[in-house]
Amino acid sequence: MSEWTFVALLAVISVALPAVPIVAGRLLGPRKPNKEKNATYECGVETVGDTWVQFKVQYYVFALVFLVFDIEVIFLYPWAVAYNQLTLFGVFAGIVFIVTLAEALVYAWRKGALEWV
Amino acid sequence: MGDIFTTISTFLIGLLTGLGVDPLLAHIIVAFLGAFLIANFVLLILIVNIWLERKVIGRMQDRIGPNRVGPWGIFQTIADLTKLVSKEIIIPSGADLVPFMAAPIVAVASVILVWAVMPLAKTAIGTDLNIGVLYMVAVSSLGIMSILLAGWSSNNKYALLGAFRAVAMLVSYEVPMILTLMVPVLLSGSMQMGKIVSDQQIWYGFSMPVAALIFYIALTAEIGRSPFDLLEAESEIVAGYHIEYSGFAFAIFYAAEWAHAFTVSALMAALFFGGWQGPFAETIPTLGIVYFMGKTFLIYFMSMWLRATLPRVRIDHTMSFCWKFLIPMSLILITLVVLVDKLAALAIGESYLDTTTMLAMTPRSLALLAVNLVTGAFAVWWIGVMGRRERERLAALEIKHVVIETSAAGQQAK
Numbered sequence: 001m002s003e004w005t006f007v008a009l010l011a012v013i014s015v016a017l018p019a020v021p022i023v024a025g026r027l028l029g030p031r032k033p034n035k036e037k038n039a040t041y042e043c044g045v046e047t048v049g050d051t052w053v054q055f056k057v058q059y060y061v062f063a064l065v066f067l068v069f070d071i072e073v074i075f076l077y078p079w080a081v082a083y084n085q086l087t088l089f090g091v092f093a094g095i096v097f098i099v100t101l102a103e104a105l106v107y108a109w110r111k112g113a114l115e116w117v
Numbered sequence: 118m119g120d121i122f123t124t125i126s127t128f129l130i131g132l133l134t135g136l137g138v139d140p141l142l143a144h145i146i147v148a149f150l151g152a153f154l155i156a157n158f159v160l161l162i163l164i165v166n167i168w169l170e171r172k173v174i175g176r177m178q179d180r181i182g183p184n185r186v187g188p189w190g191i192f193q194t195i196a197d198l199t200k201l202v203s204k205e206i207i208i209p210s211g212a213d214l215v216p217f218m219a220a221p222i223v224a225v226a227s228v229i230l231v232w233a234v235m236p237l238a239k240t241a242i243g244t245d246l247n248i249g250v251l252y253m254v255a256v257s258s259l260g261i262m263s264i265l266l267a268g269w270s271s272n273n274k275y276a277l278l279g280a281f282r283a284v285a286m287l288v289s290y291e292v293p294m295i296l297t298l299m300v301p302v303l304l305s306g307s308m309q310m311g312k313i314v315s316d317q318q319i320w321y322g323f324s325m326p327v328a329a330l331i332f333y334i335a336l337t338a339e340i341g342r343s344p345f346d347l348l349e350a351e352s353e354i355v356a357g358y359h360i361e362y363s364g365f366a367f368a369i370f371y372a373a374e375w376a377h378a379f380t381v382s383a384l385m386a387a388l389f390f391g392g393w394q395g396p397f398a399e400t401i402p403t404l405g406i407v408y409f410m411g412k413t414f415l416i417y418f419m420s421m422w423l424r425a426t427l428p429r430v431r432i433d434h435t436m437s438f439c440w441k442f443l444i445p446m447s448l449i450l451i452t453l454v455v456l457v458d459k460l461a462a463l464a465i466g467e468s469y470l471d472t473t474t475m476l477a478m479t480p481r482s483l484a485l486l487a488v489n490l491v492t493g494a495f496a497v498w499w500i501g502v503m504g505r506r507e508r509e510r511l512a513a514l515e516i517k518h519v520v521i522e523t524s525a526a527g528q529q530a531k
Contacts, residue, residue: 005145006244007233007252010152014229017156018222018369021202025365030205038210040273040361053274055281062285062436069292069444073299077251077308080299083455084306084462084470091459095452102448105440114440116433 061113065105072101120402122241126151155243156229163375167194170421177425198368206364209272216270220263221362221369227259228376235383236314238393238405249310250302253384254295257339260377261287267370268358279357282432287339289439294335296447300328301388303455304485305472314392316472322389324482325454327489327496329389331447336381338435341374343424345435378420379413386412442500450492457488 079086079094086094108114126147133143168183168191175182183190208214231253233243246252261284268280302308304325305316322329338345359370386392390412393405430438461484462469471477 003244003246006148006152007230007246009145009149010156010230010233010243011226013149013152013156014226015222017160017229018225018372021365022206022218022221022369025202025206029203029364032205033207035210037207040209040211040271053277059281059285063288065440066288066292070295073292073295074251076299077302080303081306081308083303086459088459088463091455094455098448098452102445105444105448109441114437116436 058116065108065113068104069101072097120240122238122402151243152233155232159229159232159376159380160225160372162379163372164194164198166375166379166417167197170424173418173421174425177422201368201371202365204364206366207361209361211272212361213270213272216266217361218366220267220270221366221373223266224260224263224373225369225376227256227263228373228380230256230259231380231384234310235380236311236387236392237409239315239399239402241402241406242311245309245311248308250298250308250313253310254291254298257377258291260373261291263373264358267362271358271361273361276358276360279360283341283358286345286432286435287341289436290335290338290345290443293331293439293443293447294339296444296451297328297332297335298388299451300325300332300454303451303458304481310387314387314394317391317394318472318475319478319482320389320391320394322391324478324485325389325489326486327446327450327493328454329385331443331450332389333385335439335443336385337420337423338439340377340381342378342420344427344430346424346429379417382416382420383409383413385416390416442496442503446492446496449495450489453488453492454485457484 076094076097079090079097083091083094129147129150130140130143133146134140138146171193172182172190183193186192186196208217234246234249234253236242236245264283264287265280268276268278268283271277301313301321304321305313307313337343359367362370386409391408392412393402393409395404395408398405398408458481461481465480468477469481
């Protein structure tokens with residue numbers, strides 16, 4: 001029995017546990033759809049324009065910068081796990097990596113990638 | 118009676134193998150029971166949590182919370198959930214059914230899955246994965262995906278916009294969270310949650326207060342609670358990404374948010390405040406879970422306190438606070454901590470890394486505390502400088518405005 005068996009069991013349970021009441025609700029609960037109830041909510045008026053609005057590119061830029069830092073941290077985790085056995089040179093290697101990515105943050109900052117529209 | 122977890126599991130396995138069940142299957146059945154117990158515990162404890170929060174916030178606002186339904190209103194949450202179960206789940210026209218129904222389930226699943234690696238006591242942990250911390254971060258990111266699923270499938274442009282905003286904010290606050298999460302990993306030399314907790318003879322919250330603070334702020338933003346609760350700012354964007362949810366699907370989102378708040382308090386307790394460590398917790402493992410729950414509830418109380426006190430932060434302030442303050446501070450903190458710690462280790466020698474007793478850990482804790490206080494002072498100074506610059510910029514804009522006003526008024530008076 002590997003250590004991931006528990007995770008698999010918990011995954012099955014955690015999906016089944018909320019799904020059961022939802023299914024029960026659909027089966028046992030009232031179901032009276034009518035045009036006004038099912039209409040999309042837009043502060044009480046009829047909807048204007050397409051639903052799938054244009055995606056502002058600023059959101060994409062935030063996700064991109066997040067991706068850079070996420071990958072950086074994933075590379076830093078093995079270094080952190082081995083940290084207690086490292087020599088000073090190993091620590092400096094890690095710091096050079098962190099400083100390179102801090103430089104990337106400063107670049108993104110100055111270029112205006114971190115401004116919110 | 119000292120170690121109920123091992124007692125119960127050996128008893129059950131013995132019972133099942135005695136009945137002729139294959140030992141491997143017996144282990145899997147006991148693991149299944151444990152998983153079922155944990156999942157139910159997480160969902161049922163929020164009945165207590167919601168009541169507690171309403172009472173505590175009520176008292177902080179100088180009013181009594183709910184007190185009609187049952188003695189001191191303890192059945193209020195059950196009444197609310199019963200009402201929600203009996204309501205219709207309205208599917209908006211044009212909605213995409215599969216992601217619409219899957220979103221609340223993914224939200225709850227991502228919270229419950231974190232408890233697989235939560236160290237409840239010395240001998241009670243779901244599974245002590247050797248990449249426990251990384252697993253935890255990966256799984257809690259599933260919750261972010263559920264928000265996008267909900268917003269997209271609702272066929273509602275405001276839900277979609279709310280979902281975009283929410284995801285941008287949550288994804289930004291992942292970075293300081295995982296950066297400061299690296300600190301307990303650094304100090305313990307392992308990503309196993311069990312080892313991180315058992316190494317904390319001196320709690321990491323005491324030796325690394327600034328890292329703990331940044332982690333706590335990032336977690337508060339991750340769960341979308343005040344002061345970062347613009348994800349579902351009722352007065353501003355009418356519940357954001359879950360506008361179109363009603364009935365039990367909405368109840369599941371509600372439950373997922375509260376369960377997430379509790380899970381995050383438990384994480385904070387485990388990683389920075391010693392988890393199940395406490396007097397006699399090593400010899401009597403049952404006490405471990407008592408200490409763990411006590412610490413979790415104390416941190417949860419802090420969370421409620423913040424919610425009752427602080428106003429909402431604007432979205433652009435939230436984002437600039439994350440990218441322009443928290444992330445640089447976390448990077449500077451990690452660099453300084455790593456440098457000073459390694460130099461001190463080389464200076465002091467073998468005994469520096471000893472984690473067996475509180476006294477043995479003191480030199481390291483003091484060194485780390487010093488680095489943290491220096492970084493904290495720098496952070497306070499820096500945010501003062503940034504604040505002053507912002508105030509001067511706004512004041513300059515106002516002066517221009519006032520000058521134009523007075524000259525126009527002067528001309529009119531003539």
